[in-house]
Amino acid sequence: MSTKPLLGVYGVSYRFGSKQVLDSVSFELERGDILALLGPNGSGKSTLLKAVAGIIPLHRFRQPGCEGVIRYLGQDFTHVSSRERASHVAYVPPDLRAEFPLSAEEAVLLGTSCHSPSTTGGSRSEEAAVRKAMELCLCWHLRTQDLHTLSGGERQLVAIARSIAQGARILFLDEALSRMDLNHQAEIGKVLKSLASDGYAIVLVAHDLNLASEWAGSALLLRAGKQVALGPINSALTEKNLRILYPGCELNVSNSPFTGAPKVFFGGARPDGR
Amino acid sequence: MKRSNPKWFFLAGLLTWLASFALSLRFGAVVDADWKLIAQLRIPRALLASAVGMGLSTAGATLQALFSNPLCEPYTLGISSGAALGAVIGSALGLQWLLAGLTGSAFIGALAFMGVLFVIAHRPNVSNLSLLLAGVMLGFLGSSLLALWMALSDPEGIQGALVWLLGDLSRARLSGSVASIASMLGLLALIWSRSRELDALLMGEEDALGLGVAVQTVRKRLIILSSLIIAICVSAAGMIGFIGLVVPHFARRFVGSLHRSLLPAVAIWGAAALTLADLVARVATRPYELPVGVVTALIGAPVFLWVMLRKRATP
DSSP: OOSSSEEEEEEEEEEEEEEEEEEEEEEEEOOOEEEEEEOSSSSSHHHHHHHHHHHSGHHHHHHHHOOOEEEETTTTTGGGGGGHTTTTTTEEEESSSOOOOOBBHHHHHHGGGGGGGGSSOHHHHHHHHHHHHHHTTGGGGGGTGGGGGGHHHHHHHHHHHHHHHTTTTTEEEESSSOOOOHHHHHHHHHHHHHHHHHOOEEEEEEEEEEHHHHHHHHHEEEEEEEEEEEEEHHHHSSSSHHHHHHEEEEEEEETTTHHHHHHEEEEETTTTOO | OOHHHHHHHHHHHHHHHHHHHHHHOOSSSSSOOHHIIIIIIIIHHHHHHHHHHHHHHHHHHHHHHHHTTTTTTTTTTTTTHHHHHHHHHHHTOOTTTTTTTHHHHHHHHHHHHHHHHHHHHTTOOOOHHHHHHHHHHHHHHHHHHHHHHHHOOOHHHHHHHHHHHOOOOOOOOHHHHHHHHHHHHHHHHHHHTTTHHHHHHHHHHHHHHHHHOHHHHHHHHHHHHHHHHHHHHHHHHHOOOSHHHHHHHHHHHHHOHHHHHHHHHHHHHHHHHHHHHHHHHHTTTSSOOOHHHHHHHHHHHHHHHHHHHHHHOOO
């Protein structure tokens, strides 16, 4: 029995050139959590996820302005091979695209490559894992279609399936819900909820605050690389915090008639012209 | 997306290769060739064409994954020209004994050009097309330096330069051809044995990192293996373009992009394609021979345009 969190991110700072992209950001994730990562453009959301997922190399943490500790069940991530890290944490890109013909099923199969790169793949157990992941993400029926013939929402389902096939229990979804109609948003939301109840932990980057508050239980608010708020969605998504994030906007927070989740109404630019 | 069974595609490739091989022995510049001519000239030549075709196609498929760019291949990226330049300079300096014949210095040339391309590819805001343009320019530079070197070192050197620039399989000797085939098969097996790392690179380096691939290590390995393949091909047969582009694209239409099936298909069809192209080069303008690079470019350049424009049409 462990009391260590599934994922712990402590004091992550990141500097790119002369710009401090992240400034001491910390959060913890438990199984079943859905955390919304919110903030204006350039606030460091993607950088945070990429740093934790190892796409931005962790060894840069030894450089000035870059530091932080990332622990998976208490184990320091800097000492973990990229292959093992990928079997815990997966970064789901905003859009899954290939310049080459690739069916949805083949794209998901790529997720299993991290486990056995020296084999040529396609074994029964891998095929079963791919099928299970695609069924979980409601995209098994798309398996024979080429990636570029799918709609943005369908591709997103395939991308999530790929990270599940990768074996990861922690999923970082970067703008997963943007460019998608309501039906697809609802479908992805359903998939995310069922994954969370299966014990997956999910971080959701979103620009649409209302969509994020619909699915997420907690939120981390970033502005210019600094942590503005972290906590349950009801206490984080307040008018006071949002004014720090979006100082130029007139905003009002009310509760959803369906779920009671905080919903943000946009009232145009603020008259005081800030 | 319906795909045929890869087995049929492999079998068809094998049959095409065998047929081209047999025709290559039967037809040539001389109409009534005797057995001696066939054994001394045509068999080694057809074997070398098979080895080089196999090698250039495999290198093309590898480079396309490595740069996540479907328009890459040894010739258009200028790497072949780096290898040829290396070979010419190496032989002029008398380094054959030191560096395993021309192949060693060709390898150094190929590696140097590949290094420049990687520096360019990792600069910010370099698109697929600008990387390709950089490669084409690098190719021009290498070819011009090669022609200049040969013209300066020997009054008739410019004739020799043409052989390098347009490709030539006529220097094939049996022992060399057999060695080329064997080393190609070995290198191909090395790349194939870790084909999933190539698969993971199909959606770019960042994506491969997210999938847990140690991209730095994989990249170094693939650069060395593909430079070696290109060096062996170019030092034996000069610069032959577009085989590395046409064959992988053709094969992907039948077996898809995953390298477990793609690489063997590309190897078989590459051998068949260059054997066939060389047959055409020898027979089409009989009794004169066309450089084989002329034939491959006649087919390859339009295919290149087609791939590029089709890519644009479906953003």
